[in-house]
Amino acid sequence: MIDRRSRIADALATLLVWSSVLLVTAIFVWLLADVVWHGAPRLSWSFLTSPPQRAGRAGGIGPILVSTGLILLVCLTVSLPLGLGTAILLAEFTPTDNVFGRLVRRSLDVLAGVPSIVFGLFGNAFFCITLGLGFSILSGGLTLACMVLPILIRSIEEGFRAAPNEYRMGAAALGLSRTATLWHVLLPSALPGVIVGMVLGLGRAIAETAALVFTSGYVDRMPESLMDSGRALSIHIFDLSMNQSGGAPNAYATALVLVLLLLVINGVASWLAQRWLHRRIVH
Amino acid sequence: MSAASSSSRSSDVLLLWSLRGCAALVGGIVLLIVAFLVLESLPALRHIGLTAFFTDPSWHPAEGLYNFTPMLWGTLFAMSGAVLVATPLGVLSAIFCHYYAPPLLAAAYRRVIELLAGIPSVVYGLWGLISLVPLINDWQPPGTSLLAGIVVLTVMILPTIALMADAALAAVPPAYLSGAAALGLSRWATIRGVVLPAARSGLFTGVILETGRAIGETMAVLMVCGNVVQTPQSLFDPMRTLTANIALEMSYALGDHRSALFVSGLLLMATIIALTISAEIISKERPHD
Numbered sequence: 001m002i003d004r005r006s007r008i009a010d011a012l013a014t015l016l017v018w019s020s021v022l023l024v025t026a027i028f029v030w031l032l033a034d035v036v037w038h039g040a041p042r043l044s045w046s047f048l049t050s051p052p053q054r055a056g057r058a059g060g061i062g063p064i065l066v067s068t069g070l071i072l073l074v075c076l077t078v079s080l081p082l083g084l085g086t087a088i089l090l091a092e093f094t095p096t097d098n099v100f101g102r103l104v105r106r107s108l109d110v111l112a113g114v115p116s117i118v119f120g121l122f123g124n125a126f127f128c129i130t131l132g133l134g135f136s137i138l139s140g141g142l143t144l145a146c147m148v149l150p151i152l153i154r155s156i157e158e159g160f161r162a163a164p165n166e167y168r169m170g171a172a173a174l175g176l177s178r179t180a181t182l183w184h185v186l187l188p189s190a191l192p193g194v195i196v197g198m199v200l201g202l203g204r205a206i207a208e209t210a211a212l213v214f215t216s217g218y219v220d221r222m223p224e225s226l227m228d229s230g231r232a233l234s235i236h237i238f239d240l241s242m243n244q245s246g247g248a249p250n251a252y253a254t255a256l257v258l259v260l261l262l263l264v265i266n267g268v269a270s271w272l273a274q275r276w277l278h279r280r281i282v283h
Numbered sequence: 284m285s286a287a288s289s290s291s292r293s294s295d296v297l298l299l300w301s302l303r304g305c306a307a308l309v310g311g312i313v314l315l316i317v318a319f320l321v322l323e324s325l326p327a328l329r330h331i332g333l334t335a336f337f338t339d340p341s342w343h344p345a346e347g348l349y350n351f352t353p354m355l356w357g358t359l360f361a362m363s364g365a366v367l368v369a370t371p372l373g374v375l376s377a378i379f380c381h382y383y384a385p386p387l388l389a390a391a392y393r394r395v396i397e398l399l400a401g402i403p404s405v406v407y408g409l410w411g412l413i414s415l416v417p418l419i420n421d422w423q424p425p426g427t428s429l430l431a432g433i434v435v436l437t438v439m440i441l442p443t444i445a446l447m448a449d450a451a452l453a454a455v456p457p458a459y460l461s462g463a464a465a466l467g468l469s470r471w472a473t474i475r476g477v478v479l480p481a482a483r484s485g486l487f488t489g490v491i492l493e494t495g496r497a498i499g500e501t502m503a504v505l506m507v508c509g510n511v512v513q514t515p516q517s518l519f520d521p522m523r524t525l526t527a528n529i530a531l532e533m534s535y536a537l538g539d540h541r542s543a544l545f546v547s548g549l550l551l552m553a554t555i556i557a558l559t560i561s562a563e564i565i566s567k568e569r570p571h572d
Contacts, residue, residue, distance in 0.1 A: 009471055013470075013475075014383065024395070030410075088302055089302035100303075103310060107309075114555055117499065120530075146316075149309055177295050209404060237405045252409065255406045
């Protein structure tokens with residue numbers, strides 16, 4: 001009797017598991033098909049290179065791609081050295097029970113959970129107004145830099161932790177200074193972690209909208225300097241779908257570009273991570 | 284020899300201090316964010332007062348009325364709906380990958396979850412606005428509603444709980460599974476009686492993290508919820524969340540109004556800090572050690 005009931009429960013559970021997996025997959029396919037179906041007809045080389053017309057309803061996304069690229073460039077230029085320094089300190093120079101190390105780690109945990117709209121508020125108050133950068137690509141990039149630091153640091157730290165301890169001992173036995181060890185031995189060995197972190201951070205930054213609305217702004221002209229306001233891809237999608245009637249077709253085409261960029265980024269990251277994992281096993 | 288070693292030692296000292304400088308700067312960002320939120324909130328707290336945010340008759344900033352409660356309910360309803368749906372789906376997804384799927388299928392399904400995690404919120408919003416909302420509108424107008432928000436949020440936070448649950452299940456000691464097999468437990472009985480209790484703390488951490496994501500999400504809910512400032516009475520009522528309110532009004536808000544928006548940002552930040560700390564406390568408890 002009990003045996004039969006448990007067999008029924010087992011069958012029901014199997015059904016439940018498979019149907020929820022089917023549901024999730026179906027939604028994923030629906031979402032992807034929706035973007036490809038609506039976006040693909042408008043996608044062309046001239047769409048990628050020409051400037052938007054009639055507030056984006058017609059024309060392309062040339063200047064918007066340039067602005068997005070510049071925002072990402074600012075973001076990485078600032079976050080990479082800071083993240084690298086912090087990750088090296090945490091992984092190589094800080095014992096786990098160190099108070100300063102624990103404080104930094106905890107603040108990174110909090111930073112990772114801060115909602116993007118709060119980053120937007122902060123970026124607006126600090127970079128745009130207090131530092132006087134105004135609505136600019138620089139403000140947007142700096143705000144995103146704060147946002148991607150946790151993910152960047154976690155990856156880089158893992159890269160350093162994966163470097164075998166023999167490397168450090170060997171370098172110490174050769175009488176290398178810690179700086180030289182870091183530069184010539186550990187950094188090359190941790191490079192995959194650094195690159196994976198960069199790629200993941202890039203993925204997070206390029207997907208961001210709420211943090212950019214009040215920092216890099218809405219201007220869809222070709223930016224002339226980093227102090228110009230520049231519209232990111234995600235903001236273009238948002239503006240076209242919410243504020244411009246008849247903007248949906250171009251919003252979809254832009255969304256397709258964004259999703260394709262993310263697929264490439266995601267693919268590169270997982271390819272690198274896999275190659276790296278493989279190498280570690282071979283060692 | 285001694286000159287070389289002393290110069291390398293001084294370069295080590297320089298390196299250490301510049302690394303410490305980086306880390307202090309990075310660690311200080313959170314403090315800077317909190318400081319600026321507080322600083323910008325002060326005028327509103329001084330002129331309007333904290334209680335007015337809950338007791339004013341309505342949210343009409345132009346008339347000096349600043350009641351947050353409809354937006355608080357909006358955020359709470361959307362968040363709880365999404366967490367209630369996404370948690371079982373995410374945990375079942377992880378169970379699927381570990382105990383039901385052949386390895387290749389599990390790997391493929393993990394890729395789907397990872398890709399869902401990477402899709403930008405504005406793309407979820409676009410899909411919700413153009414594809415989902417009209418469907419709901421055919422059934423229960425106006426379509427832009429709490430329900431649309433819950434559906435979009437569910438899909439968005441699902442990867443968080445699914446990936447956390449995946450990691451938690453992977454950490455269950457294999458000896459437990461062999462023990463269950465030796466007792467002749469069925470697959471589901473093993474999962475329910477052995478695996479889930481053993482993975483409890485990881486699962487709770489996942490729920491807390493997905494809750495944080497659901498509370499903080501802005502663009503997607505803004506695009507599908509209709510943004511009417513009212514406490515939703517049913518799943519089909521349009522409503523506005525706290526985050527959407529900030530995104531909608533920051534562009535023109537001045538003076539106390541702007542400051543009030545920073546108060547809601549401060550509120551969000553405090554909630555996230557509390558959630559992060561509780562996640563940390565829970566993940567330190569290891570019931571199966």
